[in-house]
Amino acid sequence: MSGTWGEYLKLSLFGESHGKCIGIVLDGLPAGLKLDLPFIGRELARRAPGKNPLSTPRKEKDEFEILSGFFKGTTTGAPLCCVIWNKDQHSGDYSELKDTVRPGHADYTAMVKHRGFNDYRGGGHFSGRLTAPLVLAGAIAKQVLEKKGIMIGSHILNIGGIREDHFDSLRIDSGLLWKLTEQEFPILSEEAGIRMKQEILQAKAKEDSVGGVIETAVVGLPAGLGSPFFDSAESKIAHLLFAVPAVKGVEFGTGFAITQMKGSEANDPYALADDKVVTLSNHNGGILGGITNGMPLLFRAAVKPTPSIGKVQQTVNMASREETQITVQGRHDPCIVPRAVPVVESAAALALLDLMIEKDGVTWMN
Amino acid sequence: MSGTWGEYLKLSLFGESHGKCIGIVLDGLPAGLKLDLPFIGRELARRAPGKNPLSTPRKEKDEFEILSGFFKGTTTGAPLCCVIWNKDQHSGDYSELKDTVRPGHADYTAMVKHRGFNDYRGGGHFSGRLTAPLVLAGAIAKQVLEKKGIMIGSHILNIGGIREDHFDSLRIDSGLLWKLTEQEFPILSEEAGIRMKQEILQAKAKEDSVGGVIETAVVGLPAGLGSPFFDSAESKIAHLLFAVPAVKGVEFGTGFAITQMKGSEANDPYALADDKVVTLSNHNGGILGGITNGMPLLFRAAVKPTPSIGKVQQTVNMASREETQITVQGRHDPCIVPRAVPVVESAAALALLDLMIEKDGVTWMN
């Protein structure tokens, strides 16, 4: 299976990079939800390429069309199917790829799994382009979460070796997160941002690419979301984050660095603030025993350098079974990280909405 | 939901730390599987406490009993229910915990989620003890995978700040992994192991605890396991890893460090070895586009320091709504990492077996 996810909110993802369209069915939304369509458009625009020299000049306007489940401005309770029709695709660019598998991409594994029947054009169903419908669904989830005062935002923690400070895990507010979502290249420190962009442009000049880490925070979450074990909040969120191509690591709270701490440092002590139970540090990133504790939820996702690069690479021609070389032609991103920000946020929004429905049903949405 | 997992192999986990038993139902195993019961016992023993001064002196013999689905030495095709009866529990030790929530544990979140009706004794259903049935199920999955020549093994990469080398991601073999599974404290370098143990004993002496990172490798996997997006191999494995209490980070291949590399370094170039497609490096940890590529699968799991410590900690009494202090009594692990090794391996074994069944059905098991 590659295309279905969710327990309370069911997603069904379909489409190919160079096929007719890409799309998603969302099942489980209640009737009567007003959808802010311009907001969905803005979220898609955050993911879209071609906005600046940091990304591919390929234009994907990513205009979406709702095919079902929407009537007179609100959801109807029936499954919502949305598609983005493909345009401006240069299929010719990819004809070489039929047999010569691109290193770092899914070309080889797709060919093995689907025994050569996969649509290889532009990666087909395996293309990063399929994250656009995920952002579409995520934009709907974000709108719904916002009704409960839940806000998601991110900054770029590092691009290659250029790094800025972490979020202050105790003092994140929705105002900061909102500001970050309005930035094309969201960072906390302008100076670090300038150096990160230079890093990207330098890689681009060398026909190479760079990766980075996205740090995401969610504020306004109630305590009590998630479960111990199989449906822990970490499991649900990480499941969707690792569904995003290019994500190779996920950590919550202090993450891998927590292993360098003593228990007496890592345990977040409890205190009362206005009779509300809070923790005095937040190394667990707002999740204990798989369940949210009401503190800011914090995670980081590692995004690998874009595999499409102009440099010559060693590879294999699968038809002739011979070693060969490849130079990936076409218009590629020297760095996918800024465009991955709304994708990572969407994964979190969808996982959290599923957990919210488990906890409270759907009636609160209206 | 806290207790069910799986698409092809369904798990149903139940039990409490100080209740009658802990157990698991496995549904989806084919009939006619001979089970190596002593192997299951040995895997449980790897997780069991009380073996040495590095862990809690609490004895949990963890003898298991198969209640159903097993007849004349083989599985019957019906659901396999296995339990471990609880013994040697000192419920008295935990009576204080009813109201005073332990920092770093699930006490507070369990209380919020279950509105005070949770079994609080020893963490109840949220206890790390529930990982024993997971190891039991994992031991069965491992046996099955071994029939296809698939071997899983791990070493401890670091305890606190004491660190040893990574696996050589290209040259891991089943012999090495086998040897590691036979070690009580699995490490590649004996010298590093000695220092790690010292680190643990020092923390113990200070009534404190330490965490660490487990690095796990899987060899012998076929190419083609997993799917793009929602059921990526990374998603499935990470979902189960984050179901393990104390895991706060998961990364595949070079993981977070891949964000420091250029695309030209991070892409694993293809070559032919005896007409088999291989990669010349393995920064993607054996997974591309969510699907295994036949190279060693490699991941790391960050395990936080044991939250149970003898030091005085700040907390809140939930009944009186007052700030207070707690000293966690009882017999605790200064470091859970060595005991977490078979748990982490079980999570991987179960996720991979589910993917194997998706790909090839169940007939190959016999």
Add this chain to the structure above:
Amino acid sequence: MSGTWGEYLKLSLFGESHGKCIGIVLDGLPAGLKLDLPFIGRELARRAPGKNPLSTPRKEKDEFEILSGFFKGTTTGAPLCCVIWNKDQHSGDYSELKDTVRPGHADYTAMVKHRGFNDYRGGGHFSGRLTAPLVLAGAIAKQVLEKKGIMIGSHILNIGGIREDHFDSLRIDSGLLWKLTEQEFPILSEEAGIRMKQEILQAKAKEDSVGGVIETAVVGLPAGLGSPFFDSAESKIAHLLFAVPAVKGVEFGTGFAITQMKGSEANDPYALADDKVVTLSNHNGGILGGITNGMPLLFRAAVKPTPSIGKVQQTVNMASREETQITVQGRHDPCIVPRAVPVVESAAALALLDLMIEKDGVTWMN
């Protein structure tokens, strides 16, 4: 898969007729539910054999034990595992069945599916005895539904050719249903009941068996439960009813007889009663478009004659691949219908509770 069911409330069924126990895990119940254990016992007693000459003299006291998820008299929110330990089983009676398959039973299909590895003693996992844990789970569901004023009850519509009147589909009330659940042999007309019992005793005298139809009604349901298409209320209920061994037909409302009506007769016209929308007839059995309409929900389940009979039957010895004859020894039910009543009601209760949770979440239960 044979053992898991449910979307919001997850069931995991396990055990064998002559193994150690039979049992079930219920996952998805909220914390804090007081369970009426004597009521569960009474429901199990309704299903238990050996009460009168109409059923097998085999005694199954069916005392249940809760292994997990229950603490201080209420559910904890963690999975509830309940078992019934097997006693009074005469395994010797079934030794012949290893190879000689009983007509009308699952012996042959179980052997094919599980390639001879199934536990054949008394039908093993395929035994009707596995409906006891279903009744146990159903008894919990019934208690919960009752909090919303939802009541389920049944009468025996026919035993063989002896038939009584249908429920009046518009005028069923909870008082009548309650009275029916207290009868060992629930019927509307005492006179018909006497003749049905005679029919059973006559079959018994001839070493034969009879079947019958159970008619079940549910009152107090809110309108709006269920969905069009895949999760229609009919689909959910019928799915569980057909999970009950021996059920060969299910119909809702007027059922098969509605095909003899004109649209102008079958359509249930709407009217207002105290400003509540009601229908003036109830041929659709309380369900339209897969969704409850607030009228009494009505269905019938056809239960085939007990396959275990003392008469000589033609069959095949699977080991020698020869045609042979069989006389099923042991203590059998000449008619399973009265004992199937609580099973059928449990199936409905569980399906409806799952739909209630979908609609309203779980908070109303407390």
Add this chain to the structure above:
Amino acid sequence: MSGTWGEYLKLSLFGESHGKCIGIVLDGLPAGLKLDLPFIGRELARRAPGKNPLSTPRKEKDEFEILSGFFKGTTTGAPLCCVIWNKDQHSGDYSELKDTVRPGHADYTAMVKHRGFNDYRGGGHFSGRLTAPLVLAGAIAKQVLEKKGIMIGSHILNIGGIREDHFDSLRIDSGLLWKLTEQEFPILSEEAGIRMKQEILQAKAKEDSVGGVIETAVVGLPAGLGSPFFDSAESKIAHLLFAVPAVKGVEFGTGFAITQMKGSEANDPYALADDKVVTLSNHNGGILGGITNGMPLLFRAAVKPTPSIGKVQQTVNMASREETQITVQGRHDPCIVPRAVPVVESAAALALLDLMIEKDGVTWMN
């Protein structure tokens, strides 16, 4: 949830009667399946209205378009999304229905469930038109099953009170079934067919409608499909059959009439035919203990009279909360039964394919 189904083959159904389109996503088909597109078209044509005076003159050409998962004439292994664009809809006909609920339809229950936000035009998502994508998916399932020699066919057992003979449950062959699928009005006896059509035309003349029973057989099935209890072959098939609007009863084998038989009559005795185990009667309809036994699988589905009739009916205006009358305008079917035949067959084909994949994986399809 209304729109997702399946364990191994996942379906996601979407669309509205008068919206842009109706469609379905199929996830879980292997790559490399050649699809016989004209066959899909012919199956859709069997369901389409407007072919003869027995059905509505409304034309629905139901041309389908594959949006994803199909490349160079075969499936790619990625989700297959197919849509049928809506044309020739007279939305004006339905404007009255916004408030005045049609008896026998889902108008009232849809309004309650979706609190008035449902698309009411022509029944919206609740329309029988949504069965077209189900037939589309079923046509694919049928093609795949045919590769294993599995053939599905049906005849109309009765229209109102006009009835013909049952299938001979032992002697159905694929030739007969094939012939039936080629008939617009499939019957075993031409004479009965003539009288059934007269029954339909008489109802039409009176602005009324009639229902009927469809009897379906499946031959060529292997023994061993299905499971005891929750995923019994009966449960899976009945679940999908009851997802079809208008189906109010489902029975297998001799069905409800088996309750009139003795065990000694109803048990199907075993014999050997060319060393193959067969039964000498087939009252269980090819399923024992939830698992196929290799005999013809036989079921019947009761289809209620079309609720849309020209006669005046009592109803309620939901906006004004007043009792009122309705005459359903528009072009309606006096009898839906012939058009329901491919829908019922599709439900069976999809359920059986899901069970086939469970048993044998997907590799046999290629």
